[in-house]
Amino acid sequence: MKHLKIMVGLLALLTATSALAQKDLKWTDLEKTDAAALFGEKCGMCHRGGGMAMVILGRRLPADQVLLENRTDLQVPFIETVVRSGFGVMYPISPGEVSKKQLATISAYLAKKPGAK
Numbered sequence: 001m002k003h004l005k006i007m008v009g010l011l012a013l014l015t016a017t018s019a020l021a022q023k024d025l026k027w028t029d030l031e032k033t034d035a036a037a038l039f040g041e042k043c044g045m046c047h048r049g050g051g052m053a054m055v056i057l058g059r060r061l062p063a064d065q066v067l068l069e070n071r072t073d074l075q076v077p078f079i080e081t082v083v084r085s086g087f088g089v090m091y092p093i094s095p096g097e098v099s100k101k102q103l104a105t106i107s108a109y110l111a112k113k114p115g116a117k
């Protein structure tokens with residue numbers, strides 16, 4: 001009976017530790033490869049969910065084009081220039097915030113659309 005209690009205790013500790021480890025992974029996000037999730041994490045606070053960028057882009061783009069993910073005219077060099085240099089009210093995003101590799105993933109995701117030029 002005593003052994004069972006110890007086993008249960010150990011199991012609970014193990015579960016808690018692995019949950020923490022998973023959380024840690026999420027915090028660092030170094031190896032996040034899913035492009036849509038990466039876009040959501042790095043750009044989504046403005047470019048999804050009716051965010052600030054969608055409102056501002058809505059002043060000059062048709063409603064169905066305010067979401068970058070719907071665009072078919074975005075090209076990789078343009079996206080990368082906008083991100084690194086800033087554009088209008090969008091501030092520049094440094095490699096410390098979005099790494100070169102992450103930006104390449106996001107740009108390819110936004111540029112590669114059926115019918116894209």
Ligand code: HEC
Nearest residue numbers: 042043046052053056057079082083087088089090098106
């Ligand atoms: C703090 C909010 C914010 C974040 C974060 C942000 N953007 Fe923007 N972005 C904007 C705003 C606002 C505009 C519109 C600027 C304007 O027209 O003055 C914009 C415009 C753009 C445009 C130009 C669209 C066009 O056709 O004119 C691209 C491309 C773009 N953002 C890509 C990104 C990517 C990729 C990320 C993530 C790595 C990102 N943005 C993160 C706010 C943001």
